[in-house]
Amino acid sequence: MFELRRLRLLHELALRGTLAAVAEALAYSPSTISQQLAQLEKDAGVPLLVADGRRVRLTEHGAALAEHAARALELEEGIRGELESLQPGIAPVRIAAMQTAVHAILPAALSALDPAVRIEVAERPPEEGLFELSARRFDLVIAEQYPGRTRAHEAGLERVLLGSDAIRLAVPASDPADGLAAVSGRAWVMEPKGTAAREWAVQQCRAAGFEPDVRFELADLTAHIGLIRSGVAVGVLPDLVWAGSRPPVRLVELPGEPARDVFAALRASSATRPGIRAVLGALQAAFPARRSDGTTVE
Structure with a gap:
């Protein structure tokens, strides 16, 4: 045995x-x-x-x-x-979420759930979270997929789309730049190498005819905002990063108005768990609608 x-x-x-x-x-x-x-x-x-x-x-x-x-x-x-x-709440729902989801989606979603459902949350980049989902360290993962860059579909995992999140060029508030070509010679801040966000951002710059000068490699998007606001760098940021606040930087539309898909992934074998179904529903309801300037629609 x-x-x-x-x-x-x-x-x-x-x-x-x-x-x-x-x-x-x-x-x-x-x-x-x-x-x-x-x-x-x-x-x-x-x-x-x-x-x-x-x-x-x-x-x-x-x-x-x-x-x-x-x-x-x-x-x-x-x-x-x-x-x-038969007995809801018998097991916790363990969630791995990327940084923007922790700030912009989870607070509203979790406040809408029955307190009897125990929720455990850890901030993880999508690549790590999806791997650990397969390894059963987490029950749900909130991740993203950038346009034109599909993630591999692992056997036994399911995805539920939560919403679409616009991505824009971010420059200092007084900066007159009107597109990527106008900031080709600037210092850039981007996420670490190997992440989907970094690979996508680099490809956008190359499509605009230049190789970005990435001087700041940071996983923390709030640090990106600080560097851009102070005039030290430029970058591309998703709307969820503003979490309902008015951006302290100027946002410029990118060609084609790209957006990333934000989704929740789970194991098919756990899809019948009442706690997981409740969390999924709350996440979908909590995904914010957005104005064109990146602020939340009240």
């Missing part, structure tokens, strides 16, 4: 690649992970892991059992969903 807890460790190893990464994610020691996987190997009666330098990798048997482990975890989650329908 396989113990579900050990199967989860094997599933995590298949996703994360190293024992150290599994240990860090689950707050276990690497030695504990190794001991539990060694016991799982005894239960299976076949080798599941093989040394590969200073690391380990899954054998053919290990990879096959990891796939079965994923299905077992989905079944367990479905059972928990049925139990929760």
Whole structure:
């Protein structure tokens, strides 16, 4: 008989690649992970892991059992969903949300929920949040997709569109720039390399005929606003960053009036959970309508 807890460790190893990464994610020691996987190997009666330098990798048997482990975890989650329908609030809803969603969507959404539903929120960039959703660290992830840059659809995950969020060039309030070409020689602030936001912004600059001089690489969009307002840099920002306040910078429309899709992602196996359905509904209702200047419609 396989113990579900050990199967989860094997599933995590298949996703994360190293024992150290599994240990860090689950707050276990690497030695504990190794001991539990060694016991799982005894239960299976076949080798599941093989040394590969200073690391380990899954054998053919290990990879096959990891796939079965994923299905077992989905079944367990479905059972928990049925139990929760009999007793709402039995399990917390763990949410990973990008920064703009934390400021502009979550406060209104959470205030509309039944207090009996326990909500746990962590701010995470979309790339990390979506990975951890597959790994079952979170139940819902609020992420974004930039125009022309689709995210991979992972097996077992579903998406629910929350709304469309306009993206505009942001310059100091007194700056007369009327488009990207007018700021080609300026210093830029952008999100870190590897993020969808950074890749999209760079592509817009290249389409306008220049390579942006990115002197400030910051994940915190409030820091972007401070640099732009002070005249140190220019950048492109989504409307949700203003969270209902009037922008202290000047916003300029970009070609084609682009907008990113903001969506919630969840595991299909958890879609029947009443708490998750309630949170999804609240998120959709809380997504703000916007005026052309980026402020919220009251």
